[in-house]
Amino acid sequence: MLKERDYDFSRLVEPDRVRKEVYTDAEIFEREMERIHETVWIYVGHDSQVPKAGDYTTVQIGRQPMIMVRGSDGKVNVLYNRCPHRGNMICGDTKGNTGDFFRCSYHAWTFHHDGKLKGIPMKEAYAGTRYGKDNPDCSIKKAARVQNYRGFVFTSLAKDGPTLKEFLGKSIVAFDDMCDRAPEGEVEVVPNCFRIIQHSNWKLFLENQLDALHPSVVHQSTGRAAHEVEKILAKKAKGGATPLSYHMLSAFATVTIDKWDDFQTINYPYGHCILTGYMGLRPQDPDTLAYDRIMIKAYGKKRFEEIVGVNIHHVLVYPGLSVQSPLQQLRAVRPLGVDRTLTEIWHFRLKGAPEAIYRRSLAYYNLVNSPATLINADDLENFWKCHQGLASDGGDWVSLGRHHGRDIERNGAIESGPKMGTSEAPMRNQMKAWSSYMKD
């Protein structure tokens, strides 16, 4: 075991392996929160979660409780959920409407939607003191930086650093792909996300998202079960179509382990990654064709082909977001502790698309991402077991060596080699970004 404060952060990560303490050490976790989650751009929420003035939602960014609120001027603000008087949290609920202003529940200081002090009861008591409207310390502290990209609101709690667009780089395609698939070019959140707590380090979740080797091992049981029922339904349908949701599940078994190598990962600076590949989400049924017609009308044939031709299975925006743009869903990862992680799972509606298209991805959302998930139950089981194993003294390193040395560098990105979709390149890339944040 490494002893307290012994860490040489340049030596915790090697190109093909990582020290286990990176996942299990509480001190390292604190440093991660400070240097990564409370510094880089983190997803707060979608602005359609707060459509009206005064609408707010609360969210944890790193260790900081934050509020996202829609101001009377229409602007979305991100504030620390802390009263400047004696530190009370301003909002005690996960969402709601605060009316024309915030009012602290302790001594009734009031604040505008942008956090500025509005009033103090019996303010004469502060006459001659340093407390009052002229003192910025008497307003609710704002997040250092907030940017909205096509409705997706991000914050950075650090004053300096790359802009959101610089930070996202090519991973911005996650949001473009999602919005472009809407005839109106915008998405809207489906109210009420699913929230699930995992008993494991946050990095285990992110590494799993683009681990193309795991699905056919971990999700075999559900894939087989869905395939059994799919076959029965196909027989009943006498050649007619079976619901796509069964195919989404059975693919976990029918796409055999070697086939996953046909997928490809493209790895970018800051740890982001795209998994390309297709699970057959563009069938030729009447619903899809009706959608295609609306899209062609909105964008023209050429642009339409470009949009639906985007070949993405999954985009990972390190360190906090996993996006499945063709299915309009995303998972936001909120670390709660070194061995506890909250995921918020959101589904979006393509504005202007037929109801049937929404329902298709809804089926996936419910079956794969709900708290009664037929898929993630087994992932979470593995994450817990992983974390328990890593916390032991049974070994010091986590191996990330699959296809190491065969990655291809092209245009500033690192691609997994041909027919090496199961390469551990995404994990190596994430850890590379991680160590550059963590090193002095």
Next chain:
Amino acid sequence: MKFNLVVQHEVEQFLYRQANLLDRKQWQGWIDLFAADGIYWMPPDASYQTWDGQPAIFAEDKNLMTVRKLRVLHPDAWSQRPLWETTHVVSNVSIKHISKSGDVEVSSRFHMLELRRDNVRHFAGSYFHKMKKNKKGYAIQLQRVDMANAQAAYDYVLQVWV
């Protein structure tokens, strides 16, 4: 609606039997309680009026129930490996409506204790059953399950029906 002691008794026995089938992991027996077009539904929020076309923790017809059953019985369903048991208590059974043909709408409350490895979790909430009278007793057309903690973060997930 006149209170009918026999119907009250029959309905209560039916609900107890359903809970028992879950606790004894008799998945097929549990599925058989549903009508051919029956739906098991757990909304993520009490305000939802229909299972159709909305996010749902569960919204399963008999085909999806069969997927879930086959999955939990599969030898490689990893999350099923550790010991887990449940105990349901169903109470406050109140018949809301009886039709001429004997179909009923029933509300009740449940409390479920789940043991998984060494961890105990509690779930509680209300059931709403819409059931068709048949020769054998009842067939469930819709079972709505409102969890008291529907909007809370789930600590791990729900493996099977509650």
